[in-house]
Amino acid sequence: MKKVGVVALSALMVLGISSVAMAAGHEAAAGGVNQMAIALVCVAAALSVGLAALGCGIGIGVVSGNACAGIARNPEISGKITVTMILGIAFAESLTIFGLVISLILLYAHPYGALLGM
Numbered sequence: 001m002k003k004v005g006v007v008a009l010s011a012l013m014v015l016g017i018s019s020v021a022m023a024a025g026h027e028a029a030a031g032g033v034n035q036m037a038i039a040l041v042c043v044a045a046a047l048s049v050g051l052a053a054l055g056c057g058i059g060i061g062v063v064s065g066n067a068c069a070g071i072a073r074n075p076e077i078s079g080k081i082t083v084t085m086i087l088g089i090a091f092a093e094s095l096t097i098f099g100l101v102i103s104l105i106l107l108y109a110h111p112y113g114a115l116l117g118m
Contacts, residue, residue: 010051045103052099059092 067085071078 007055010047041106045106048099048102048106049096052096056092056096059095060089063088063092 063085067081070081
């Protein structure tokens with residue numbers, strides 16, 4: 001339950017930072033460039049990729065460790081364990097790709113994307 005709370009809090013933090021940045025960007029659209037909006041979008045993009053990669057690394061470590069322990073206990077079923085391990089790793093990697101997509105959306109859909117060099 002504690003892990004779910006940490007993940008939910010991290011997701012809310014990323015969404016909160018990005019929504020504040022987008023709101024600040026729309027307010028400053030008529031008056032010029034708001035540096036705070038650009039900074040918040042960059043921080044939100046970095047957090048979305050960083051937290052997703054952190055979670056993915058922990059997940060892949062758990063899956064691989066348990067697969068190695070299972071193969072060490074029962075070597076006859078190593079083929080089935082390996083297939084299940086590869087599926088678990090693929091599912092964990094897909095969550096990291098979602099974080100990357102969110103960061104790309106934040107960077108490229110931002111009204112000041114040209115100032116970020118994008």
